[in-house]
Amino acid sequence: GDSVTQMEGPVTLSEEAFLTINCTYTATGYPSLFWYVQYPGEGLQLLLKATKADDKGSNKGFEATYRKETTSFHLEKGSVQVSDSAVYFCALRTNDYKLSFGAGTTVTVRA
Protein backbone atom coordinates (compact mmCIF):
# COMPACT_ATOMS: atom_id res chain seq x y z
CA GLY A 1 0.00 0.00 0.00
CA ASP A 2 0.89 3.66 -0.06
CA SER A 3 3.33 4.85 2.55
CA VAL A 4 5.55 7.75 3.48
CA THR A 5 8.88 7.62 5.31
CA GLN A 6 10.36 10.79 6.72
CA MET A 7 13.48 11.37 8.73
CA GLU A 8 13.18 10.90 12.42
CA GLY A 9 13.60 13.81 14.74
CA PRO A 10 13.89 15.68 16.79
CA VAL A 11 15.93 18.18 14.86
CA THR A 12 17.47 21.11 16.72
CA LEU A 13 18.98 24.04 14.82
CA SER A 14 20.25 27.54 15.43
CA GLU A 15 18.57 30.54 13.81
CA GLU A 16 19.65 31.14 10.20
CA ALA A 17 20.77 27.52 9.77
CA PHE A 18 19.80 25.44 6.74
CA LEU A 19 17.02 22.91 7.26
CA THR A 20 16.42 19.70 5.32
CA ILE A 21 13.80 17.10 6.20
CA ASN A 22 13.95 14.00 4.05
CA CYS A 23 10.79 12.35 2.78
CA THR A 24 10.47 9.32 0.52
CA TYR A 25 7.32 7.56 -0.58
CA THR A 26 5.94 4.31 -1.95
CA ALA A 27 2.79 4.53 -4.03
CA THR A 28 0.93 2.92 -6.88
CA GLY A 29 -0.13 5.38 -9.52
CA TYR A 30 0.85 9.04 -9.51
CA PRO A 31 0.48 10.62 -6.09
CA SER A 32 0.14 14.23 -5.13
CA LEU A 33 2.62 15.16 -2.40
CA PHE A 34 2.19 17.55 0.52
CA TRP A 35 4.02 19.04 3.44
CA TYR A 36 1.90 20.00 6.43
CA VAL A 37 3.10 21.92 9.49
CA GLN A 38 1.72 21.76 13.01
CA TYR A 39 2.62 24.62 15.35
CA PRO A 40 2.38 24.01 19.10
CA GLY A 41 -1.21 23.64 20.27
CA GLU A 42 -2.67 23.86 16.77
CA GLY A 43 -3.97 21.61 14.02
CA LEU A 44 -2.18 20.92 10.75
CA GLN A 45 -1.77 23.60 8.10
CA LEU A 46 -0.85 22.97 4.50
CA LEU A 47 2.67 24.28 3.91
CA LEU A 48 3.15 23.36 0.25
CA LYS A 49 2.20 20.79 -2.34
CA ALA A 50 3.21 19.31 -5.70
CA THR A 51 0.92 17.34 -7.96
CA LYS A 52 3.25 15.94 -10.62
CA ALA A 53 6.86 15.00 -11.21
CA ASP A 54 9.39 17.88 -11.22
CA ASP A 55 6.87 20.30 -9.70
CA LYS A 56 8.34 22.52 -7.00
CA GLY A 57 6.13 23.62 -4.14
CA SER A 58 7.13 26.69 -2.15
CA ASN A 59 5.75 28.77 0.69
CA LYS A 60 7.16 30.89 3.55
CA GLY A 61 10.72 30.28 2.36
CA PHE A 62 10.26 26.49 2.32
CA GLU A 63 10.67 24.47 -0.88
CA ALA A 64 10.22 20.87 -1.96
CA THR A 65 10.62 19.26 -5.39
CA TYR A 66 8.69 16.19 -6.51
CA ARG A 67 11.36 13.72 -7.66
CA LYS A 68 9.80 10.72 -9.31
CA GLU A 69 13.12 9.02 -10.09
CA THR A 70 14.09 8.94 -6.41
CA THR A 71 10.49 8.87 -5.06
CA SER A 72 11.34 11.78 -2.81
CA PHE A 73 9.91 15.12 -1.69
CA HIS A 74 12.50 16.62 0.64
CA LEU A 75 11.65 19.84 2.47
CA GLU A 76 14.27 22.62 2.61
CA LYS A 77 14.61 26.11 4.00
CA GLY A 78 17.72 28.20 3.64
CA SER A 79 17.56 30.22 6.85
CA VAL A 80 15.26 29.12 9.66
CA GLN A 81 13.74 31.31 12.34
CA VAL A 82 12.55 30.54 15.87
CA SER A 83 8.99 30.79 14.55
CA ASP A 84 9.66 27.76 12.31
CA SER A 85 9.72 25.51 15.37
CA ALA A 86 6.96 22.99 14.72
CA VAL A 87 6.19 19.42 13.70
CA TYR A 88 6.41 18.80 9.94
CA PHE A 89 4.49 16.03 8.19
CA CYS A 90 5.05 14.69 4.70
CA ALA A 91 1.94 13.18 3.07
CA LEU A 92 0.78 11.69 -0.19
CA ARG A 93 -2.54 11.18 -1.91
CA THR A 94 -3.21 8.90 -4.87
CA ASN A 95 -6.55 8.38 -6.61
CA ASP A 96 -8.97 8.65 -3.73
CA TYR A 97 -9.45 11.19 -1.02
CA LYS A 98 -7.21 9.66 1.61
CA LEU A 99 -3.91 11.08 2.76
CA SER A 100 -1.09 8.85 3.97
CA PHE A 101 1.15 10.65 6.47
CA GLY A 102 4.69 10.18 7.61
CA ALA A 103 5.44 9.96 11.32
CA GLY A 104 6.28 13.66 11.62
CA THR A 105 9.56 15.45 12.35
CA THR A 106 9.83 17.82 15.30
CA VAL A 107 11.99 20.84 14.56
CA THR A 108 13.24 23.21 17.26
CA VAL A 109 15.03 26.40 16.29
CA ARG A 110 17.09 28.13 18.99
CA ALA A 111 17.80 31.85 19.02
Place this chain on the structure above:
Amino acid sequence: DVKVTQSSRYLVKRTGEKVFLECVQDMDHENMFWYRQDPGLGLRLIYFSYDVKMKEKGDIPEGYSVSREKKERFSLILESASTNQTSMYLCASMVTDNQPQHFGDGTRLSIL
Protein backbone atom coordinates in the same frame (compact mmCIF):
# COMPACT_ATOMS: atom_id res chain seq x y z
CA ASP B 1 -10.51 31.05 4.78
CA VAL B 2 -11.88 27.61 5.55
CA LYS B 3 -12.85 27.16 9.18
CA VAL B 4 -12.94 23.69 10.70
CA THR B 5 -14.09 23.80 14.31
CA GLN B 6 -13.78 20.98 16.80
CA SER B 7 -16.07 21.34 19.79
CA SER B 8 -13.51 20.66 22.53
CA ARG B 9 -9.76 21.24 22.81
CA TYR B 10 -9.41 18.96 25.83
CA LEU B 11 -11.68 16.19 27.06
CA VAL B 12 -11.36 13.72 29.93
CA LYS B 13 -13.65 10.68 30.04
CA ARG B 14 -13.83 7.38 31.88
CA THR B 15 -13.41 3.85 30.57
CA GLY B 16 -16.67 2.47 29.20
CA GLU B 17 -18.29 5.85 28.55
CA LYS B 18 -19.78 6.72 25.18
CA VAL B 19 -17.86 9.71 23.84
CA PHE B 20 -18.87 12.15 21.11
CA LEU B 21 -16.38 14.36 19.27
CA GLU B 22 -17.94 17.01 17.07
CA CYS B 23 -16.56 18.76 14.01
CA VAL B 24 -18.13 21.54 11.95
CA GLN B 25 -16.88 23.13 8.72
CA ASP B 26 -18.19 26.32 7.18
CA MET B 27 -17.25 25.89 3.50
CA ASP B 28 -19.84 23.41 2.21
CA HIS B 29 -17.16 20.75 1.70
CA GLU B 30 -18.35 17.34 0.57
CA ASN B 31 -15.57 15.38 2.23
CA MET B 32 -14.78 15.17 5.92
CA PHE B 33 -12.26 13.06 7.83
CA TRP B 34 -11.37 11.91 11.33
CA TYR B 35 -7.74 11.11 12.22
CA ARG B 36 -5.94 10.25 15.39
CA GLN B 37 -2.42 11.49 15.98
CA ASP B 38 0.03 9.55 18.13
CA PRO B 39 3.75 10.22 18.66
CA GLY B 40 5.91 8.36 16.18
CA LEU B 41 2.91 7.19 14.17
CA GLY B 42 1.86 10.38 12.42
CA LEU B 43 -1.82 10.69 11.56
CA ARG B 44 -3.94 7.63 10.95
CA LEU B 45 -7.33 7.78 9.27
CA ILE B 46 -10.25 6.47 11.32
CA TYR B 47 -13.24 7.22 9.07
CA PHE B 48 -14.15 9.57 6.29
CA SER B 49 -17.36 10.74 4.68
CA TYR B 50 -17.84 11.89 1.09
CA ASP B 51 -21.45 13.01 1.44
CA VAL B 52 -24.29 13.29 3.93
CA LYS B 53 -25.08 9.90 5.48
CA MET B 54 -22.19 8.31 3.56
CA LYS B 55 -19.12 6.97 5.33
CA GLU B 56 -16.16 4.74 4.71
CA LYS B 57 -13.75 3.04 7.06
CA GLY B 58 -10.21 4.29 7.19
CA ASP B 59 -7.18 2.40 8.41
CA ILE B 60 -8.14 2.05 12.09
CA PRO B 61 -11.95 2.06 12.47
CA GLU B 62 -12.19 -0.49 15.28
CA GLY B 63 -13.87 0.91 18.38
CA TYR B 64 -15.19 3.97 16.54
CA SER B 65 -18.27 4.96 14.58
CA VAL B 66 -19.27 8.18 12.82
CA SER B 67 -22.37 10.16 11.97
CA ARG B 68 -22.96 12.68 9.22
CA GLU B 69 -26.57 13.88 9.26
CA LYS B 70 -25.79 17.34 7.88
CA LYS B 71 -23.16 18.36 5.36
CA GLU B 72 -21.34 20.70 7.71
CA ARG B 73 -21.10 18.35 10.71
CA PHE B 74 -19.17 15.11 11.16
CA SER B 75 -19.22 13.36 14.52
CA LEU B 76 -16.85 10.71 15.82
CA ILE B 77 -18.26 8.31 18.40
CA LEU B 78 -16.33 6.10 20.78
CA GLU B 79 -18.94 3.48 21.62
CA SER B 80 -17.24 2.31 24.83
CA ALA B 81 -14.11 4.30 25.53
CA SER B 82 -10.93 2.46 26.43
CA THR B 83 -7.57 3.72 27.67
CA ASN B 84 -5.88 2.90 24.35
CA GLN B 85 -8.09 5.52 22.72
CA THR B 86 -6.31 8.28 24.63
CA SER B 87 -4.95 10.40 21.80
CA MET B 88 -5.15 13.63 19.82
CA TYR B 89 -8.08 13.57 17.39
CA LEU B 90 -8.05 15.75 14.30
CA CYS B 91 -10.92 16.53 11.96
CA ALA B 92 -10.42 17.70 8.38
CA SER B 93 -12.52 18.70 5.40
CA MET B 94 -11.88 18.95 1.69
CA VAL B 95 -13.90 20.15 -1.27
CA THR B 96 -12.87 17.82 -4.12
CA ASP B 97 -10.02 15.64 -5.23
CA ASN B 98 -6.71 17.42 -5.81
CA GLN B 99 -7.47 20.09 -3.23
CA PRO B 100 -5.80 20.14 0.19
CA GLN B 101 -7.46 19.03 3.37
CA HIS B 102 -8.15 21.72 5.99
CA PHE B 103 -7.71 20.72 9.63
CA GLY B 104 -9.26 21.73 12.91
CA ASP B 105 -7.13 22.47 15.98
CA GLY B 106 -7.63 19.01 17.43
CA THR B 107 -9.19 17.49 20.55
CA ARG B 108 -6.86 15.98 23.10
CA LEU B 109 -8.85 13.13 24.63
CA SER B 110 -7.82 11.33 27.80
CA ILE B 111 -9.58 8.14 28.86
CA LEU B 112 -9.04 7.30 32.52
